[in-house]
Amino acid sequence: MRRILMSASALAALASPSLAEVSDxxxxxxxxxxxxxxxxxxxxxxxxxxxxxxxxxxxxxxxxxxxxxxxxxxxxxxxxxxxxxxxxxxxxxxxxxxxxxxxxxxxxxxxxxxxxxxxxxxxxxxxxxxxxxxxxxxxxxxxxDTHALAVGTGGALVEQGGDKWFFLTADYAFGYSLEENTGAYVTANGGTVVGAVRHPLATTDYSSFLLQAQASGASVIGLANAGMDTQNAIKQASEFGIVQGGQRLAALLFTLAEVNGIGLEAAQGLTLTESFYWNRxxxxxxxxxxxxxxxxxxxxxxxxxxxxxxxxxxxxxxxxxxxxxxxxxxxxxxxxxxxxxxxxxxxxxxxRMITDVFLMEVKKPGDSDIAWDYYNVLATIPGDEAYIDPAKSGCSLVTQ
Known part of the structure; x- marks a missing residue:
């Protein structure tokens, strides 16, 4: 009888593969x-x-x-x-x-x-x-990833004449990667990188960093940071009159959340790259x-x-x-x-999941018709252009 019951249990498990194939x-x-x-x-x-x-x-x-x-x-x-x-x-x-x-x-x-x-x-x-x-x-x-951001935002600004760059970079792996990818893209397209300064994560005072960027004579100050770091850097750059003085800010990782955080008045005209926009x-x-x-x-x-x-x-x-x-x-x-x-x-x-990314421009306050309608889509960048060729990525899993 025990053998019969055990066999019945085994058959039941086979008849319900999901019970056997999902752990826990x-x-x-x-x-x-x-x-x-x-x-x-x-x-x-x-x-x-x-x-x-x-x-x-x-x-x-x-x-x-x-x-x-x-x-x-x-x-x-x-x-x-x-x-x-x-x-x-x-x-x-x-x-x-x-x-x-x-x-x-x-x-x-x-x-x-x-x-x-x-x-x-x-x-x-x-x-x-x-x-x-x-x-x-x-x-x-x-x-x-940082390569897609470099191709999108970096590429757009180089094409618009921003060929002399200075980076304000978050001092950890993300910031280094974004600076490296964007810098490589700038120089490959005829531009130059004249300097960089690194700041700790969650910095609140950007004064010394912005003064160095301002004194560099760069046409573009690349913000290789994100989140509240980028928001604070943009706000303080405005206080220093950096944009009014003729330099451009490149928010290399800036999303809808950060635009909402500082408002259209401060963010208007910024060029950025996202792979999704809710109002597209x-x-x-x-x-x-x-x-x-x-x-x-x-x-x-x-x-x-x-x-x-x-x-x-x-x-x-x-x-x-x-x-x-x-x-x-x-x-x-x-x-x-x-x-x-x-x-x-x-x-x-x-x-790497490869798909198109979008080059965006932040609207002027008067051009936004509804709440959270912050972007004009300037261009669609095909995924195969935005992301590194897997064969050139350095990943050992990719067979040549």
């Missing part, structure tokens, strides 16, 4: 980012809401198993982020970690996750190292409306990118018939990315 009886996603510092609006709690939206839109389950989303604040510190990630993996059954604003954090968590055999999808960090020399077979990079078409506007109803803010590319990343991860699990890392990673590489974020996305061998 659920799929658990962690959204790890800055929720209290300079990037709190850039990603933060809004990215968590975007992840919840994606799960709800997918139906709340995958392979008949519930999907859970947890979140934590890494405080922009790689050691704190690594400790949270380790705890999530070791004791809380988290299957994948996403968002990962701050490049130093993203690099640390991607490396830890590679060793743990877990998937990461970065939407908040920018460094091209994630899909370059430090790439991972389980690491994916969505939404944007009817579909994105509908998504923006739904997002606004639950957050009180319109989504930027990090929020929409997180929605896309979660949705793509769940689609990959469904297609693989399991949440096992190797199988899901293979499906993420194989499946097209087709959602409100992009309908033309493809994942390269190095984990």
């Amino acid at each position: 009886g659920k799929v658990k996603i962690g959204i790890l980012n800055d929720q209290s510092g300079v990037y709190a609006d850039f990603g933060g709690k809004f990215s968590y809401e975007a992840a919840l939206m994606a799960v709800e839109d997918f139906g709340g389950t995958v392979l008949d198993m519930p999907v859970e989303v947890v979140t934590a604040d890494h405080q922009n510190k790689a050691d704190i982020a690594s400790n949270i990630a380790r705890q999530w993996y070791d004791t809380e059954q988290v299957d994948a970690i996403m968002e990962l604003t701050t490049s130093s954090v993203a690099l640390a968590v991607q490396a830890l996750s590679r060793d743990a055999g877990k998937i990461t999808i970065t939407t908040g960090a920018a460094t091209t190292e994630l899909t370059g020399p430090q790439c991972s077979p389980y690491g994916f990079h969505w939404a944007y 078409n009817e579909e994105t506007a509908e998504f923006g409306k739904r997002f606004f109803e639950r957050t009180g803010a319109m989504p930027n590319m990090v929020h929409a990118g997180t929605y896309s990343a979660v949705l793509s991860y769940l689609k990959a699990i469904e297609a693989a018939g399991t949440d096992e890392t190797e199988a899901v990673a293979a499906k993420l590489h194989e499946l097209p990315v087709d959602d409100v974020f992009t309908h033309t996305g493809k994942v390269a061998a190095n984990g």
